[in-house]
Amino acid sequence: MMYNGTCHNNIPQMVPHSFDQDDLFARRCIWVNGPVIVGAGPSGLAVGAGLKEQGVPFIILERANCIASLWQKRTYDRLKLHLPKQFCQLPNFPFPEDFPEYPTKNQFINYLESYAQHFDISPQFNETVQSAKYDETFGLWRVKTIVSTSNSNPAAAEVEYICRWLVVATGENAEKVVPEFEGLEEFGGNVMHACDYKSGMAYRGKQVLVVGCGNSGMEVSLDLCNHNASPSMVVRSSVHVLPREICGKSTFGLAVLLMKWLPLWLADKILLILAWLIFGNLEKYGLRRPSLGPLELKNISGKTPVLDIGALQKIRSGEIKVVPGIKRFSHGRVELVDGQNLEIDSIILATGYRSNVPSWLKENEFFSREGIPKNSFPNGWKGKGGLYAVGFTRRGLSGASLDAMGVSQDIAKSWKEETKQKRKSVAARHRRCISHF
Numbered sequence: 001m002m003y004n005g006t007c008h009n010n011i012p013q014m015v016p017h018s019f020d021q022d023d024l025f026a027r028r029c030i031w032v033n034g035p036v037i038v039g040a041g042p043s044g045l046a047v048g049a050g051l052k053e054q055g056v057p058f059i060i061l062e063r064a065n066c067i068a069s070l071w072q073k074r075t076y077d078r079l080k081l082h083l084p085k086q087f088c089q090l091p092n093f094p095f096p097e098d099f100p101e102y103p104t105k106n107q108f109i110n111y112l113e114s115y116a117q118h119f120d121i122s123p124q125f126n127e128t129v130q131s132a133k134y135d136e137t138f139g140l141w142r143v144k145t146i147v148s149t150s151n152s153n154p155a156a157a158e159v160e161y162i163c164r165w166l167v168v169a170t171g172e173n174a175e176k177v178v179p180e181f182e183g184l185e186e187f188g189g190n191v192m193h194a195c196d197y198k199s200g201m202a203y204r205g206k207q208v209l210v211v212g213c214g215n216s217g218m219e220v221s222l223d224l225c226n227h228n229a230s231p232s233m234v235v236r237s238s239v240h241v242l243p244r245e246i247c248g249k250s251t252f253g254l255a256v257l258l259m260k261w262l263p264l265w266l267a268d269k270i271l272l273i274l275a276w277l278i279f280g281n282l283e284k285y286g287l288r289r290p291s292l293g294p295l296e297l298k299n300i301s302g303k304t305p306v307l308d309i310g311a312l313q314k315i316r317s318g319e320i321k322v323v324p325g326i327k328r329f330s331h332g333r334v335e336l337v338d339g340q341n342l343e344i345d346s347i348i349l350a351t352g353y354r355s356n357v358p359s360w361l362k363e364n365e366f367f368s369r370e371g372i373p374k375n376s377f378p379n380g381w382k383g384k385g386g387l388y389a390v391g392f393t394r395r396g397l398s399g400a401s402l403d404a405m406g407v408s409q410d411i412a413k414s415w416k417e418e419t420k421q422k423r424k425s426v427a428a429r430h431r432r433c434i435s436h437f
């Protein structure tokens with residue numbers, strides 16, 4: 001047995017020595033007397049809050065230099081939550097009363113900052129988890145990180161954390177998806193992913209190709225219109241567009257209610273009939289519906305239906321042009337699969353996101369190859385050997401909150417049992433020592 005390095009939470013522990021020698025000398029090794037949480041987004045913060053309330057020590061490792069980096073760094077200026085506020089607040093800390101029904105991104109970020117402050121949560125920033133592996137022999141997780149360098153301190157630091165519990169809270173949207181397109185290198189204009197898009201201000205009077213028609217593609221196209229740019233939005237397959245509200249009531253709220261009482265297919269049928277009554281047939285605008293219903297599709301593939309906040313009206317008026325799939329790009333132009341050839345100034349890839357879990361978690365029983373728990377909601381939060389997942393339910397923030405409550409309670413229970421056990425054996429050892437004298 002040997003101990004090498006710092007102790008967190010002032011509880012010194014001996015760490016069994018089972019590492020490669022190289023590893024040991026290159027990395028600082030830290031025992032964590034509680035779970036390591038990866039990611040300081042809403043999911044990681046909610047688990048942290050639950051653990052704090054139960055007196056369980058933990059650390060949160062976050063690759064960015066702030067909490068909720070998806071919201072702070074990878075979303076556009078005018079973004080608002082598209083689900084009503086009651087579905088987006090985290091456990092045990094309601095939104096301020098004066099928040100509107102659909103809080104703005106800045107209101108949501110402020111709320112998350114207050115949340116972290118209220119529960120006294122201080123994540124370790126600029127620290128990216130590179131790998132996490134379960135050590136079967138000792139029943140412990142080994143979590144390797146790299147601490148980002150700053151200009152004043154150029155040396156990269158590598159750290160290894162050792163812990164009993166690992167909480168994966170890196171999100172369903174951890175990395176942008178950037179597809180390959182023929183001829184894109186010849187295009188010559190500006191190309192960016194929707195996660196880097198802030199506002200349409202810079203695009204005034206420009207022809208912009210928006211690739212993808214999920215909520216990002218629709219909302220970026222709408223924002224471009226509002227800034228007097230001309231977007232063409234690529235719809236290569238199909239999409240479910242639903243009104244954000246039906247008769248003044250949130251469609252998402254209605255969907256939750258329907259799902260509680262009816263089979264999914266029937267809930268979907270009702271939503272589609274209501275959408276048809278409100279929108280009519282959208283096929284004439286190039287918006288075909290998938291064969292699966294919106295809720296079933298979300299459940300099976302994770303594809304979120306579009307909740308319309310005004311893009312549809314711009315499509316009807318022709319201000320947003322709907323175009324089919326891309327064949328190839330050339331200098332300043334795009335050729336589409338139907339033979340159309342458009343002159344364009346810029347491209348925005350609203351082509352979605354993916355989980356990054358497979359790139360760092362050395363495990364293939366609990367998580368799928370896509371980095372989502374294999375068991376679906378509500379059975380996808382607990383794996384073996386102290387492994388947990390939060391925020392992979394395909395149910396947005398409300399799913400993350402439910403996960404977080406289950407996970408923090410479960411960990412607190414086993415943490416208390418284990419520490420009681422340890423305290424007992426330490427006390428017994430202590431008694432034996434005393435009886436020697």
Ligand SMILES: Cc1cc2nc3c(=O)[nH]c(=O)nc-3n(C[C@H](O)[C@H](O)[C@H](O)COP(=O)(O)OP(=O)(O)OC[C@H]3O[C@@H](n4cnc5c(N)ncnc54)[C@H](O)[C@@H]3O)c2cc1C
Pocket residue numbers: 038039040041042043044061062063064067068069070071075079080081082083087088127128129130169170171172173174216356360390391392395396397398400
């Ligand atoms: C544009 C947009 C709008 C959305 N709007 C809504 C909405 O209105 N309502 C709703 O319910 N949901 C919405 N969502 C879904 C969104 O996933 C959730 O709102 C929420 O952000 C999920 O929280 P999370 O903590 O699980 O993931 P994230 O918010 O993505 O947080 C994960 C954190 O983990 C960090 N991380 C990732 N990999 C590592 C690593 N290897 N090491 C260390 N840290 C790492 C990331 O930097 C990030 O800070 C939206 C998503 C997008 C993209």
Ligand SMILES: NC(=O)C1=CN([C@@H]2O[C@H](COP(=O)(O)OP(=O)(O)OC[C@H]3O[C@@H](n4cnc5c(N)ncnc54)[C@H](OP(=O)(O)O)[C@@H]3O)[C@@H](O)[C@H]2O)C=CC1
Pocket residue numbers: 079080081082083173179194211212213214215216217219234236237238303304325326350351352353
């Ligand atoms: N206001 C809000 O709250 C907002 C919420 N969000 C959320 O963020 C998450 C991510 O949404 P989003 O970024 O829209 O991603 P999505 O995964 O929902 O959509 C990706 C889109 O890109 C298309 N696409 C992918 N590859 C290609 C390709 N090679 N050629 C053409 N099209 C392609 C997809 O088409 P296909 O279906 O054919 O694969 C699809 O239309 C969702 O959960 C969404 O609800 C996003 C924006 C705003």
Ligand SMILES: O=C(O)C(=O)Cc1c[nH]c2ccccc12
Pocket residue numbers: 082083252298304305307394395396397
């Ligand atoms: O906005 C998101 O990314 C969400 O995941 C929220 C969400 C979860 N399930 C849905 C079903 C219909 C519309 C939005 C959502």
